[in-house]
Amino acid sequence: MLRSGFFPDFFRERPYLGAAFEKSERRKKLIFLHLEDDNCQQCNDVASQGFSATILKEKYEQNFVSMRANVKTENGKKLAKKFEIKGALISLYIDADGNILNRHDGSTSAGFVYAEQADIALGRxxxxxxxxxxxxxxxxxxxxxxxxxxxxxxxxxxxxVNELLEQYVGQLRVDSLTNFGIIRFIYANGPTLESRAYKVIQYGAPAGLIDSLYKSIPVEEAVAMNNAIISNTFRVAVEKKDKNLAYQLSSFIHRTYNKEFQKGFLASRRNMLRFLYAIKDTAQYKSEAMALLNFTHMSLTVDSLKKIDAQEMRNQPQIPPAPWRKEPVRIVRNAPSSQFYHMELNEHAWHFYEISNKASDLETALKWSNQSIELSNGLYRQHQQSQYLGNAAYMDTYAHILYKLGRRQEAVEWQTKAVEAQKVIGAAGSFETTLVKMKEGKL
Incomplete structure (x- = not known):
């Protein structure tokens, strides 16, 4: 794994965060902290590519003391606890007093993204x-x-912000619930569905006010409100292992799609699968995953996915023609739906590989994995240079399942393909390590 790039003081672990704070204060710099883990080595490699981008060299050397930690180590656990972080991959931009100025979730090989996030922190x-x-x-x-x-x-x-939001709502006068701006502020901060803040608005606000709110604000803001409610409620449901709240959330998600019943159904089932996997309810997770994927995803073809994307593109808003442009231009706001189907097939195939040793479960996972490869290849292989050999991550999943089924030679063949495909975009180290272990029979 890359560790340096253009960061002369970039390192994987530092024994004490205090050393970084001391250096930050002495040099009048901020701290850049990237938290990673071992669950996705490819994600870590991708981050390394991003950190090595030339665009970051001057900005980070002049303005940041940069450090990197793994949340599975003792040092990483302490850092995650200090900054209220659960999981990884997360990048934090911190001042010398320990204040978080900006946070960026995930990893990317696009260095300009880290440059933009740095600018946000510097501006604050x-x-x-x-x-x-x-x-x-x-x-x-x-x-x-x-x-x-x-x-x-x-x-x-x-x-x-749940606790603070509850306190804020608790101080409001009854007539405040007729105030459009107050309702907008509360919803923008994602009150959880079981919270007092949410219930007070639902039962205390004048009839039609919430509908008027959603109709009067930009679509992007309305979507952000719903997403905030969904993400915060999901987090609480997982923390409490509250299935009733999770089902309540699934119903909420379904309703947000209005008349698009099928999309709402899929989104609500996806939410329940995430919840069941997160709380480690293996039996129900497996049952519901098989019910959903075998009923929907496995019946799809490349052509059917292309039709879905084409229909969505037709429904996208258009910019009217301009004097220098005779034809209208469509605004593409969302990623095509087709990608979610093959991504989910791969994701759940991997989960089955992780949680089950039953041959029947692994055979099911193998079928899902194969379908993810077929759909991905059909959609992208001829059109995206980075995938002309196929999706390396999907082939890696397929190889792992084959190996666990005892089909070692086939696993080696597929992992070899994964390595070659990953080399097209660089950083194939983790896949190569897996390949060696497969050949040695030590995976």
């Missing part, structure tokens, strides 16, 4: 800090405006 370094809000809050400050500002600051860096 002179603003009121999270620690300032925390001090005032501990001192008893609870005014509505303070709580609004505190909520906005925490949301800015993706920290939970």
């Amino acid at each position: 370094k002179d603003e009121k800090k999270l620690s300032d809000f925390e001090k005032e809050y501990k001192a008893g400050q609870r005014s509505p405006q303070f709580l609004r500002d505190y909520i906005s600051k925490r949301k800015e860096i993706s920290l939970p």
